[in-house]
Amino acid sequence: xxxxxxxxxxxxxxxxxxxxxxxxxxxxxxxxxxxxxxxxxxxxxxxxxxxxxxxxxxxxxxxxxxxxxxxxxxxxxxxxxxxxxxxxxxxxxxxxxxxxxxxxxxxxxxxxxxxxxxxxxxxxxxxxxxxxxxxxxxxxxxxxxxxxxxxxxxxxxxxxxxxxxxxxxxxxxxxxxxxxxxxxxxxxxxxxxxxxxxxxxxxxxxxxxxxxxxxxxxxxxxxxxxxxxxxxxxxxxxxxxxxxxxxxxxxxxxxxxxxxxxxxxxxxxxxxxxxxxxxxxxxxxxxxxxxxxxxxxxxxxxxxxxxxxxxxxxxxxxxxxxxxxxxxxxxxxxx
Amino acid sequence: xxxxxxxxxxxxxxxxxxxxxxxxxxxxxxxxxxxxxxxxxxxxxxxxxxxxxxxxxxxxxxxxxxxxxxxxxxxxxxxxxxxxxxxxxxxxxxxxxxxxxxxxxxxxxxxxxxxxxxxxxxxxxxxxxxxxxxxxxxxxxxxxxxxxxxxxxxxxxxxxxxxxxxxxxxxxxxxxxxxxxxxxxxxxxxxxxxxxxxxxxxxxxxxxxxxxxxxxxxxxxxxxxxxxxxxxxxxxxxxxxxxxxxxxxxxxxxxxxxxxxxxxxxxxxxxxxxxxxxxxxxxxxxxxxxxxxxxxxxxxxxxxxxxxxxxxxxxxxxxxxxxxxxxxxxxxxxxxxxxxxxxxxxxxxxxxxxxxxxxxxxxxxxxxxxxxxxxxxxxxxxxxxxxxxxxxxxxxxxxxxxxxxxxxxxxxxxxxxxxxxxxxxxxxxx
Numbered sequence: 001x002x003x004x005x006x007x008x009x010x011x012x013x014x015x016x017x018x019x020x021x022x023x024x025x026x027x028x029x030x031x032x033x034x035x036x037x038x039x040x041x042x043x044x045x046x047x048x049x050x051x052x053x054x055x056x057x058x059x060x061x062x063x064x065x066x067x068x069x070x071x072x073x074x075x076x077x078x079x080x081x082x083x084x085x086x087x088x089x090x091x092x093x094x095x096x097x098x099x100x101x102x103x104x105x106x107x108x109x110x111x112x113x114x115x116x117x118x119x120x121x122x123x124x125x126x127x128x129x130x131x132x133x134x135x136x137x138x139x140x141x142x143x144x145x146x147x148x149x150x151x152x153x154x155x156x157x158x159x160x161x162x163x164x165x166x167x168x169x170x171x172x173x174x175x176x177x178x179x180x181x182x183x184x185x186x187x188x189x190x191x192x193x194x195x196x197x198x199x200x201x202x203x204x205x206x207x208x209x210x211x212x213x214x215x216x217x218x219x220x221x222x223x224x225x226x227x228x229x230x231x232x233x234x235x236x237x238x239x240x241x242x243x244x245x246x247x248x249x250x251x252x253x254x255x256x257x258x259x260x261x262x263x264x265x266x267x268x269x270x271x272x273x274x275x276x277x278x279x280x281x282x283x284x285x286x287x288x289x290x291x292x293x294x295x296x297x298x299x300x301x302x303x304x305x306x307x308x309x310x311x312x313x314x315x316x317x318x319x320x321x322x323x324x325x326x327x328x329x330x331x332x333x334x335x
Numbered sequence: 336x337x338x339x340x341x342x343x344x345x346x347x348x349x350x351x352x353x354x355x356x357x358x359x360x361x362x363x364x365x366x367x368x369x370x371x372x373x374x375x376x377x378x379x380x381x382x383x384x385x386x387x388x389x390x391x392x393x394x395x396x397x398x399x400x401x402x403x404x405x406x407x408x409x410x411x412x413x414x415x416x417x418x419x420x421x422x423x424x425x426x427x428x429x430x431x432x433x434x435x436x437x438x439x440x441x442x443x444x445x446x447x448x449x450x451x452x453x454x455x456x457x458x459x460x461x462x463x464x465x466x467x468x469x470x471x472x473x474x475x476x477x478x479x480x481x482x483x484x485x486x487x488x489x490x491x492x493x494x495x496x497x498x499x500x501x502x503x504x505x506x507x508x509x510x511x512x513x514x515x516x517x518x519x520x521x522x523x524x525x526x527x528x529x530x531x532x533x534x535x536x537x538x539x540x541x542x543x544x545x546x547x548x549x550x551x552x553x554x555x556x557x558x559x560x561x562x563x564x565x566x567x568x569x570x571x572x573x574x575x576x577x578x579x580x581x582x583x584x585x586x587x588x589x590x591x592x593x594x595x596x597x598x599x600x601x602x603x604x605x606x607x608x609x610x611x612x613x614x615x616x617x618x619x620x621x622x623x624x625x626x627x628x629x630x631x632x633x634x635x636x637x638x639x640x641x642x643x644x645x646x647x648x649x650x651x652x653x654x655x656x657x658x659x660x661x662x663x664x665x666x667x668x669x670x671x672x673x674x675x676x677x678x679x680x681x682x683x684x685x686x687x688x689x690x691x692x693x694x695x696x697x698x699x700x701x702x703x704x705x706x707x708x709x710x711x712x713x714x715x716x717x718x719x720x721x722x723x724x725x726x727x728x729x730x731x732x733x734x735x736x737x738x739x740x741x742x743x744x745x746x747x748x749x750x751x752x753x754x755x756x757x758x759x760x761x762x763x764x765x
Contacts, residue, residue: 068521
């Protein structure tokens, strides 16, 4: 069996499990994470959202994660998947409630090259939100509200932990200074080209590019309008600018990179089937989902915020694994 | 007693269909697994292919030979031809790669592994077919059984010299369920190939032997149990074995364009290949593939194929390879071609008409079947010699220097000359 070598410059390498679990750094990170989750729940429930328990397995899951493999399980002889994200279930759940969220566990067998990015875990959690009949702007506003509410709570309730970790609190108070900036994907590509980074204009902002943009920012910012061909079939294509998706990512400041992705969703049957083919999917395996869609599901917008990534950013941690009790890095066998 | 006769009519074929029903639409079921199919498999004569009618035509005046003469300081000979070629981003010592094989038993047993090992030793790029994972498994947690993808990958990679070759892993619409590309891209076994830039993914839009329909294999009852619910299964032969069909997938210009973009987005470190069937709009599809960023477009002529196909398709459906190449034109992009490739003249004609490299399908399997240890290697050495002889005869010293003027087509072919610049009197092509 091939062993994955983590980079020797080592934020990437977790210590032994006992050392990690008993480290003050781990306790501080989890305390900050708890404040984030409490704040997210408080804000969302206050805004009329219903918290649902997230599905863990299903015959299909989100195929939109770049290059990562889904985990197959043998479900009485049928191939089921662990959730890479519950996006399809979120859309379906809007038949019961108009505003929903999960704190959802996800598993993605990420490409091995991500073992050294400091920001990929194969097992992670998302604050996963979906809003019926909402525009992209409404979803972005809710996302910003969750993030700023969480940062307030972290500053108010876990200041000691931030100090213990050596986190500069003023970097976090800057998040409270009004709306996050927005730039389009094409503007982000131009900015990267100006910085000498060879970003493909038809693709997702690559990891190095994302780090460059993030490192040059003092506050989180949104990147909007990713090109079709860079995301899953459920991100809605603009009706006025074909080829452009009505989606957004939230990028952290200080080089911490992407925190969250969201979009307006495709919800019309014909468009969804065509988009499935454009993303190389076989519609037959999405039977339960397409049956619902054919009879109608609500239009919606939504997003997922990476809990461990947000924790890493707020806590100022070197690597995202430090925000997980039992971190699982791509290709690395661990607890 | 037969009451009727029908002289001059294919009476026997009609009676065969009357006796066996749907089974008569296929080659005899007993041939499955031991016979390689493809054009002319049942009729015995290939459909007219412009490549077969064409001749290679060396000129008297050879400015390229003069350049080579100056370079060498002596008269160049055939062994001065440098056949090294970039094949869709992979380096090959010859303008040759090994095509994917159908998923029949013929291509799945130890012959497949023998081909992999020899292709690896030769440093030839190799395509691993769409169905290898679906039918043989990946082999990661199931101890690498004989037919698995991992066994093929290992046999190939262990023998591969540094800096040469590479593997193109196919995926078609229905393989998307098995996430073959995601699996390979995130697997430690494929990491050496990925790290050395020798991993490609090939989007299978269609195939030569069955343009317009998907892959077909015959499966026994035990295998059918595992496949039920994922593939349609039909008992056409009434022998206990079932015909497993898959869909080729639906494509529009936008679907093809976006699938390629998504491949580039999701697998930025892998090369992107696109395999097209010999379709009437093959030129438009190739143009879209290149525009969307494909490193190579593979065209499989209607003469191609190793796998199970309905007899009707083998000789009457799809464009011959030569016509595909003429429609696409000599563009200088990464065009690859396969279909009845086994000797030098057909290969050089295809290269002159714009291909960067040609794929060996049935020839590679038969050569390995002849001698599991070294049959393919000896076969390729022979082909290498022919390629050098023919290329140098045309006054060229690399395959990239070959041009359409090196090929002559009979004026009468199909009532028109396929190469306008060689036939100024002919009517323009439609």
